[in-house]
Amino acid sequence: MDDSTTATNNQLSINYGGNTNIPSALLSSDDSLHAQSLPTLPFDIISQILHRLPVKLLLQLRCLCKACNSLITDLKFAKKQLSMSTTPSITRCLSYRNYSYYLRFDLNCFIIGSCNGILCIANDSKDLFILWNPTIRKFRELPLLKKPQEFSHKYRQFCIKPQTEFSFGYDCLTDNYKVIVVLKYHKSIGRWVNKIELKLHTLGTNFWRSIKKFPFGVLPYDMSGKLVSGKFVGGAISWLAFKPYPRTSCFIVAFDLGKESYQKVLLPNRGGVDVSGFSTLGVLRGFLSLSYGDDVWVMKEYGNTESWIKLFTISYVKDHRYCSAYPKAIYIFEDDQVLLKCVGNFDFNYFVYDFRKGTIEPTNFQNIIEVYDESLISPCSYC
Numbered sequence: 001m002d003d004s005t006t007a008t009n010n011q012l013s014i015n016y017g018g019n020t021n022i023p024s025a026l027l028s029s030d031d032s033l034h035a036q037s038l039p040t041l042p043f044d045i046i047s048q049i050l051h052r053l054p055v056k057l058l059l060q061l062r063c064l065c066k067a068c069n070s071l072i073t074d075l076k077f078a079k080k081q082l083s084m085s086t087t088p089s090i091t092r093c094l095s096y097r098n099y100s101y102y103l104r105f106d107l108n109c110f111i112i113g114s115c116n117g118i119l120c121i122a123n124d125s126k127d128l129f130i131l132w133n134p135t136i137r138k139f140r141e142l143p144l145l146k147k148p149q150e151f152s153h154k155y156r157q158f159c160i161k162p163q164t165e166f167s168f169g170y171d172c173l174t175d176n177y178k179v180i181v182v183l184k185y186h187k188s189i190g191r192w193v194n195k196i197e198l199k200l201h202t203l204g205t206n207f208w209r210s211i212k213k214f215p216f217g218v219l220p221y222d223m224s225g226k227l228v229s230g231k232f233v234g235g236a237i238s239w240l241a242f243k244p245y246p247r248t249s250c251f252i253v254a255f256d257l258g259k260e261s262y263q264k265v266l267l268p269n270r271g272g273v274d275v276s277g278f279s280t281l282g283v284l285r286g287f288l289s290l291s292y293g294d295d296v297w298v299m300k301e302y303g304n305t306e307s308w309i310k311l312f313t314i315s316y317v318k319d320h321r322y323c324s325a326y327p328k329a330i331y332i333f334e335d336d337q338v339l340l341k342c343v344g345n346f347d348f349n350y351f352v353y354d355f356r357k358g359t360i361e362p363t364n365f366q367n368i369i370e371v372y373d374e375s376l377i378s379p380c381s382y383c
Helices: 029-036 043-051 055-060 066-072 075-084
Strands: 011-015 041-044 086-093 107-114 119-123 129-133 138-141 156-158 163-171 176-188 192-202 232-235 236-241 249-255 259-265 279-284 285-290 295-299 308-314 328-332 338-343 350-353 358-361 369-373
Touching: 041 043, 043 075, 043 369, 055 066, 075 236, 086 259, 107 163, 107 232, 107 369, 119 163, 119 259, 163 232, 232 279, 232 285, 236 279, 279 328, 285 328, 328 369
Parallel strands: none
Antiparallel strands: 011 041, 086 369, 107 119, 119 129, 129 138, 156 176, 163 176, 176 192, 232 236, 236 249, 249 259, 279 285, 285 295, 295 308, 328 338, 338 350, 350 358
């Protein structure tokens, strides 16, 4: 195949006959005379057209010629395509082999979160991390995380196995991805003390570094005292947190990934009613969301407490075999129906809720669902 047929002087030839666009590289030699009469478009216009195509079609177009492959695999093109054509999709990670269909992984793992089509995955030991784009099948392994030893003869210290939680996001100031780990452990140095450490890894480096501890005297806990992971929105990682002693109503602590500074964000005002109990953070259509009981709120302007609005109230789920606690909204479809995650007696259950009609229907989704945006961005592109 002669690449000059499709890319000469920054121009590509396109056949606009019928309902299809056929690059001239696909034409046979018998069509050479016809190909010469085809109209040509400037390369910049072709690029703008390709930016608006879905990712899966672009992956097929890579095979047309070297010029197409070079363009579509370029990191700048991938970023532009992501900003102009975002197509949300759902992936499932099934971990129980008694299901009729499951995905097999070499290691037991779980998904920390996603950003720009890249999933952050950790192993069960919570010391190995992988950034993976399932759409283009590219992944990158991060440096091992060294956690506090459970016992150290050198310092005669004893440490209870630490609790760990993770967060993943994108720093637009440095155009890079970052993973944050929160470690909480009890340490004995003559007496027992609680220790909280925060470690941060920047993609392309080979180390984890310590960052500032949580301010305002708070800890990233839920009401049961368990560490919670943060949610990435607006260039920051947000956690629900509260002061343990004395116990106070929780609020949001946001860590700006670019400035690496903290900010306090208040929860919505419900007429003096405390919304901290049974609250969880999420992301809905790019906005920070709060599920409180059966109410779902979103912050329309990140960081502005006055921009909280209540989207809807979820109808009561009568069958407690499928939902033993308050459901959580995890995704809103284009027709405004909502995917709900419910904690059942043994696992997760998912329902589609129509808040306009007030109806709830079960789905075939099982175990864990992660919502992500398909993209061409490869974690291997960051040195």
